[in-house]
Amino acid sequence: MRRGFAPWLAAAALALATGCSTPAVNRGSPAQARLGDAEGRAAALARSGDYAGAARYYGEALRIATSLENAEAIAANAINLSIVNQWLGRDAQARAALAAVLDAPRVNFSERRKIQAELRRAILELAGGNLGAAAVWAGEAERRCAQTSCEYDSTLLNVRAQIELESGRPAEAARLAQAALERSRGEAGRAEAANALRILGRSRIAAGEPNAALEPLRAALDIDRELGDPRKILADLAELARASAAAGDADGAHRYQERSVAVSRAMSDAKSGAEMEVLLRR
């Protein structure tokens, strides 16, 4: 009896010792502890792909941060809430979340948070097709970015390049994308470098230079595969298929389309998959 009980005692002691060895985290007041907990849960859910859950916890964190008048946390959670809401297709809520920063002139947000919020608003407006509003918000963010040493210069250039591209000015879009590519620094800038290469490729296709578009698009695909973002891989393959088709390489275009379909099916993106299947049947 005693012998059988000993391992359990040892396990309990081990568990206790493990618990004791964990350093105590000073989280301040209960409300601050709840804020940290909500932010942690939201980040974990966002990483695991549960965006609805992440939005719920970012909303809760935003509410607690507002009750604590913690400007930094209000801004961070509002921006994160805006991002997950956009991922969920809730553009109106995504825009409303940013109002906590953009429509609160009395709160003393840092310049960095203001740039992030304005940039996010520009991205949202551009995604919704509101090119004028997107240009205004991107301009605001760019003006603020120029006054400080901000890390979003390449992102801003890419947004502006997309505005130009959507406005039918591919040459200007290509110039801005090239500038964004040059300013994309370090590991963190690789995603924006790939975005810049993709926009460059799209600009060249739009300018009637499909052959010249292939190289940057392939480079973007390489980076996106390394980064492991299927949405971007799908976008690169789709653009490569377009460029190959425009360049008269039907076989190449077909191969890219097949790959797109495979990626799209794997992503369970029925809509994009159906679009590609229509293209394949042509």
Add this chain to the structure above:
Amino acid sequence: MSKALPPGRFSRLVLKVNVFLLIALVLVGGFMGLVAYKQGWLVHQSPLHFVTPNALGINKGMPVKLHGFTIGQVSELKLASGGVDVQLSIVSEYLERIPQGSYARHARESGVIGTAVIDIVPGKSTLALAEGALINFEPARGVSEIIDDFRRQAVPAFNEIKQAMSQVARSGDDITKILAALRQEVEQLPATHRAVRELVQQTTKATVELNRQAGATLGATERAAATVEQAVPALSGKIATSLESIDAAATQLKKTGEEAQATLKSARPLLDQGETAAREAGDVLTAAKRVWPLSDSFKDSTDGMLPIDSFEAQGKGRGR
């Protein structure tokens, strides 16, 4: 016909009777004094009273306690308007210890069972109660009230336990598996312990070896320092000679410069190789950053922010 009594038998009879009666009186008086002392009749008592709508359980002579110490008793119960007026006799010297705002309550010495007493709960005032003051009274809770209270507090707890037990029952298989796995891990602890001990022993050996090598290195350094110390005087002597040969060296310098140019040309491939090596080292570092145990150490500081990506601007239909 009168018969004479024997002389001396009833002599001083009256005196004897009187002494007997006196002793009896003293004994009775002493007994009564003892009783009076025990009953506190000789101590000055101060009255207090309270009115209760229900005097059930309150009896005359019931002790009155303060902090568990007897300070008086219930002296009288009178029917009054609105209930029963209960008179308390408090030993006067203790009255000053009962502050204003105190109230009486019906309590039992050992919780639910035990002797019933009137317990004085002291108030917070610094002034003492006046003699004959009316105080508040808190009636005792009945057993049914206590059970109701217990039930009210216990029911939520029982519900939670019931819920937890049903969850445990639902996940019974998982718990069994977890416990089995835990037991297996615990059984492997001795082997782990042995391995750790071996590791510690090896580390100790390595440390000893390192110490030995460090000692040897230190010796060599000391020898080198001694050599330098010896060489310095000789060197200073030679400086004068060297100055003389500077002129000759200047000529030689020109020649050396030309040779250095040629050497740089030949070193160019080496520099290129170094650059390649540096780039490869960068690649290795980048790869290392992606390896799970190291990745957390190299993460960019994003202060909990999700990425702000210009890709999101590409419109609808590109959701994650």
